[in-house]
Each structure stands twice: as structure tokens, then as C-alpha cells.
Amino acid sequence: MTRAVEPAVRLVQVRRTYRDGGGAVDALGGVSLDLAPGSFTAIMGPSGSGKSTLLNCAAGLDTPTSGAAVIGGINLTTLSPDAVTRLRRDRVGFVFQAYNLVAHLTVAENVALPLTLAGRAPDDRLRRYLMHAVGLEGMEHRLPGELSGGQAQRVAIARALVTRPAVVFADEPTGALDSHTGAQVLDVLRTTATALGQTLVVVTHDAHVAAAADRVLFLADGRLAGWLEAPTADEISARMTELGR
Numbered sequence: 001m002t003r004a005v006e007p008a009v010r011l012v013q014v015r016r017t018y019r020d021g022g023g024a025v026d027a028l029g030g031v032s033l034d035l036a037p038g039s040f041t042a043i044m045g046p047s048g049s050g051k052s053t054l055l056n057c058a059a060g061l062d063t064p065t066s067g068a069a070v071i072g073g074i075n076l077t078t079l080s081p082d083a084v085t086r087l088r089r090d091r092v093g094f095v096f097q098a099y100n101l102v103a104h105l106t107v108a109e110n111v112a113l114p115l116t117l118a119g120r121a122p123d124d125r126l127r128r129y130l131m132h133a134v135g136l137e138g139m140e141h142r143l144p145g146e147l148s149g150g151q152a153q154r155v156a157i158a159r160a161l162v163t164r165p166a167v168v169f170a171d172e173p174t175g176a177l178d179s180h181t182g183a184q185v186l187d188v189l190r191t192t193a194t195a196l197g198q199t200l201v202v203v204t205h206d207a208h209v210a211a212a213a214d215r216v217l218f219l220a221d222g223r224l225a226g227w228l229e230a231p232t233a234d235e236i237s238a239r240m241t242e243l244g245r
């Protein structure tokens, strides 16, 4: 008998409602999905369709109004806020559009920061591997202000992976970069996450970025509006046009 593999990320009927003056806005209107361990999923959809809200609920940065977000078999919605923070620290990595590096810390210190904050010993072998993998060897002592946008995002990627998280969430990781640099940065993220066996979830507006994924999920008006398996950029663009991006 084969045992079903536990999904790395599971959403069950996730709804997220925001108060809006007297009324309410359904940013997510009941989304269910399973993401397999080691998979790379891109999330696309028109502006305001709920992509960031979905990512934040899945990652424990936001709490669903109803439904469940499950990471590695653990239902975040049953945990205390402290326990969610610990689970996030131990199992989840983040990359944002704004790199969020600490300006007065060196590249090496920024990469090690999640371990320092968690009181965990630095893993020098992994740190050296990551600096090599993201192409920042020799820049360990620079400050963020001395880096290009692409280099800064590669520091943020190394920082997201240094705790060996099971799942890496990235919200528009290439949004602030020109398309050539963005493609390079995405390639670094994908290759490194694959080498470390991590599950990768990327929100993007860029069909070329999404075309690197195993599966592209489309959102419209806070609901899942379909998906494509290993699509080309042209197929993705055509679907986005149908959704009236």
C-alpha cells in the first residue's frame, strides 16, 4: 500500500475578510490547495486578486478569517501566536520585493541574521555554500548600500535559505529588478531551493518568472481560477489576458 505524502503546504477553504468602512472585503473567498514537498508553484492573478493575502495566510504572517492553513501537517490556525512565530522561524523562509536587509549589518551578518535571532549556531558550511550558490563570494564584508538591486536580492535569498526552511515563500521577488537581473535572481532561487529540497511558492506578475514553475495557480477575485502544469510564458500570458489582468 502506498502512503500518501503529506503536502508541504495545505490550504482548506481559506477565507480572509477585511473590514472596509461599514462593509467587508473578501480578499480570499475560500481557497483550497495542496502543494507537494519540493514543488515550485507560481501564483498569478490580476492586481487585487488576493495573491499576497494567500501567501501571507499560507506562511502564518496573516490569520485566515475562517478555514485552515497547514504547513508540514501542522495546522497554524490551532496554534498560539508564539507557536506560529516559532514554526515560521524554524520551517519557513521569506523573500520580499523590498529586500529588507539591515543597513548597518554586513552581507555575512544579514545572511546569518535569522540564526542569530533564533539563538542558533551559524552553520559555516551552509553559509559558504549559499554565498557561492547566490554568487556573492568575496562580498561578505560589504554593506547593503554597496550592493546593486540584484545583489541585494541574492543576499535576501541566502538569508531566507540559511535556516534550511522546508518552505520558501517569495512575494514579487523580482518586482524591483530589470527583466535580465530578475531572471538571474529567480534562477538562483529556484536552483538553490531545489538543491536543498525546499518547496518554493512565488507570487509574480511576470509570465517568464512563472514559466520556471512546475505549476502556475491563477487567482481572480479572491478565488482559485484554474492552474497550468509546466506552462510556457505565452500560455501564461494568454490565461492572464482571459482573466482580464
Ligand SMILES: Nc1ncnc2c1ncn2[C@@H]1O[C@H](COP(=O)(O)OP(=O)(O)OP(=O)(O)O)[C@@H](O)[C@H]1O
Pocket: 018, 019, 020, 025, 026, 027, 045, 046, 047, 048, 049, 050, 051, 052, 053, 054
Ligand atoms: N490590510 C488590508 N485592509 C483592507 N483591505 C485589504 C488589506 N490588504 C489587502 N486588502 C484588499 O484585499 C484584496 C486583495 O489584496 P492582495 O494584496 O492580496 O492582492 P494582490 O493580488 O496581491 O494585489 P497586487 O498584485 O496589486 O499586489 C484587495 O482588494 C485589497 O485592497
